[in-house]
Amino acid sequence: MDFASSDLGYGSGAPAAGHGSAGGYGTAGGYGPAGGGFPPPQAPQSPQVQPESVPGIPLGNGSAVSTKIVVAGGFGVGKTTFVKAVSEITPLTTEALMTQASSGVDDLSDTPDKRTTTVAMDFGRISLESDLVLYLFGTPGQQRFWFMWDDLVRGAIGAVVLADTRRLEDSFPALDYFEGGGLPFVVAVNQFDGAPRYSAEAVRDAMAIPEHVPVLICDARNRSSVVEALLALVTHALAMDDARG
Amino acid sequence: MKGMGVRGSDPGPAKRSIDDVRREPGGPRRTANRSARVRPYAITGGRTRFGHVLLVETLVSALNRPADPGSRGVPELEAICRLCRGHMRSIAEISALLRIPLGVVRVLVSDLADQGRIRVHGAHSSGTGATDATGASVTTGGTDRALLERVLGGLRKL
Numbered sequence: 263m264d265f266a267s268s269d270l271g272y273g274s275g276a277p278a279a280g281h282g283s284a285g286g287y288g289t290a291g292g293y294g295p296a297g298g299g300f301p302p303p304q305a306p307q308s309p310q311v312q313p314e315s316v317p318g319i320p321l322g323n324g325s326a327v328s329t330k331i332v333v334a335g336g337f338g339v340g341k342t343t344f345v346k347a348v349s350e351i352t353p354l355t356t357e358a359l360m361t362q363a364s365s366g367v368d369d370l371s372d373t374p375d376k377r378t379t380t381v382a383m384d385f386g387r388i389s390l391e392s393d394l395v396l397y398l399f400g401t402p403g404q405q406r407f408w409f410m411w412d413d414l415v416r417g418a419i420g421a422v423v424l425a426d427t428r429r430l431e432d433s434f435p436a437l438d439y440f441e442g443g444g445l446p447f448v449v450a451v452n453q454f455d456g457a458p459r460y461s462a463e464a465v466r467d468a469m470a471i472p473e474h475v476p477v478l479i480c481d482a483r484n485r486s487s488v489v490e491a492l493l494a495l496v497t498h499a500l501a502m503d504d505a506r507g
Numbered sequence: 508m509k510g511m512g513v514r515g516s517d518p519g520p521a522k523r524s525i526d527d528v529r530r531e532p533g534g535p536r537r538t539a540n541r542s543a544r545v546r547p548y549a550i551t552g553g554r555t556r557f558g559h560v561l562l563v564e565t566l567v568s569a570l571n572r573p574a575d576p577g578s579r580g581v582p583e584l585e586a587i588c589r590l591c592r593g594h595m596r597s598i599a600e601i602s603a604l605l606r607i608p609l610g611v612v613r614v615l616v617s618d619l620a621d622q623g624r625i626r627v628h629g630a631h632s633s634g635t636g637a638t639d640a641t642g643a644s645v646t647t648g649g650t651d652r653a654l655l656e657r658v659l660g661g662l663r664k665l
Contacts, residue, residue: 313604318594321568325628326595329654330564348665354603356563358610385563385599390661397564397597417562419655489665496659503652 316351319395326393331492332415334401334440335424336432340452340482341400342384344424347488349386349398357382358410381410401436411439420446420499422491424482428457430469437469446499448476450491559620559627561613566595566628567620575622583607583615588624595628 319326333341345353358381384400399418401411415421421440425433433449440447451465460468462477471477476494481487559565569591574584586605590596596604602612619625 311604313590316604318596319566320594326566327629328564328566328597329658356599356602357608390658394657394661396658489662493662496655496662500655
């Protein structure tokens, strides 16, 4: 199976507009099968959040700029915890619809129809100034959804690659991705309780992280520790900008 | 439209009464084959027809402009306008709060922007603000230095 759609979740088969019914929007249950608009998601449904419970960005002086940092790493490495520690809103989950198209290798005998599946991404928000908003996006963990990262990282300041010392190899794919892409990134070792403790340099050796990439130890539950990791990334991005001239 | 085939003199055992059709969730039109009503969309590089760049973090806000007659009553468009009235929301927030997949939100917001009902605020400080048509720094990835320094200063104050 290959994923044919490279846009964030927009396959050619999903209905978008043109629903006949007026009103009835935003009822309990939200945008789901009851609305009939989209194929029922196959991934676990994210919890319903009432829109009014999440404040918007005040218009203030009329406009604002936004930017983002991507939080990557293997499944269960603490990406959502990291985002939650510093976000001003309870992290939200956005879903992207994928259209799967048969690659023709092992599925030729199968039905030719496309199937849709859903991929979830958690994100949080930090208003740094009245007109400057930083978003933190957790990448979908599974390797087969990587093509989405290209879209997700477009325009990003850079990435924080989280690692767990008990499962360093889970973060290798993310490292490979960012080492190849030219986007600034730092590696933050999420120090889980009870996990063996290693120095940042030992982790650098174990993961073969290049000298110029910062490696730090953090606690994804701790706000100031998370802010330190973000500061390390932005500082590194500025240094890379210097090096490029 | 088999869901509508209830007016014949002999519905036959396989056909449903209009009451059956009306009892379908979402009303009778929901039961019709929807495929003919799906418009194929493509937004190249996340850019709308008029050059708005819609990344997941791009902020938008609603403008006080009446709906186009053609799109009046499309509930998703109205819901997006309601959600973005009086403040800014990112594309990702709209997707999460209304539970509409990201790619679909992009399409709907670009429609609203083209209609003048939604203002697209500048993602990144490319200087030209709301309807930045150049977007060069956005599409090539990376962020300009002035913005990085502002973010650094903002994070230090947290």
